[in-house]
Amino acid sequence: MILVQVLAHPGDDGEEANAMAERKYAFSWALLGDVGLGRPNLGPTTRLETYRLMQFTFRDVIEQRHGAAEADRIFQEAGVMAGKAFYANVLKGAADFPEFVAKAQKALADLSIGILRIEKADMDALSLVLTMAEDLDCSGLPDLGTEVCTYDEGFLAGMLEAFTGKAFRVKEIDCWCTGGRTCRFTADVIA
Numbered sequence: 430m431i432l433v434q435v436l437a438h439p440g441d442d443g444e445e446a447n448a449m450a451e452r453k454y455a456f457s458w459a460l461l462g463d464v465g466l467g468r469p470n471l472g473p474t475t476r477l478e479t480y481r482l483m484q485f486t487f488r489d490v491i492e493q494r495h496g497a498a499e500a501d502r503i504f505q506e507a508g509v510m511a512g513k514a515f516y517a518n519v520l521k522g523a524a525d526f527p528e529f530v531a532k533a534q535k536a537l538a539d540l541s542i543g544i545l546r547i548e549k550a551d552m553d554a555l556s557l558v559l560t561m562a563e564d565l566d567c568s569g570l571p572d573l574g575t576e577v578c579t580y581d582e583g584f585l586a587g588m589l590e591a592f593t594g595k596a597f598r599v600k601e602i603d604c605w606c607t608g609g610r611t612c613r614f615t616a617d618v619i620a
């Protein structure tokens with residue numbers, strides 16, 4: 430009945446609802462595929478430049494269509510989705526904060542995603558300062574005068590939310606693209 434009403438009133442909110450019903454790419458871990466099966470000769474790795482080629486062309490198109498602020502929000506939101514999925518499928522849970530940190534550091538290093546360190550952690554206040562060195566998104570980029578690791582912000586927030594059950598606001602405060610040599614993030618629970 431609701432669907433009939435939606436179809437009968439295209440152009441208003443119904444159009445958006447209809448588009449949602451037709452989603453082609455709702456994310457699931459299965460979309461990462463069986464790489465061993467699919468790439469018996471080339472294997473699971475590629476050059477980092479190809480990841481950046483995809484990310485920065487996506488960013489450009491999204492920015493041209495929706496503006497820079499919305500592009501950042503989209504990357505951050507996708508990062509949250511990735512962080513939650515990474516926690517569930519790679520870290521597979523953690524009993525306490527030291528285990529969470531140890532598992533995250535190992536997995537991020539094993540997968541060559543980055544070198545995670547915890548500079549400060551107040552787990553009563555759920556307030557942290559983290560660094561990610563040699564990260565995928567910005568290490569070695571030109572100085573752009575602005576932090577670019579919005580996907581990382583979301584990724585860290587997603588992992589922290591999956592572990593604690595509470596939403597986090599993660600903000601990059603140092604980045605290769607602002608002259609730093611490691612990315613530094615504040616992470617605070619959203620009250």
Ligand SMILES: [Zn+2]
Nearest residue numbers: 567578604612
């Ligand atoms: Zn950065």
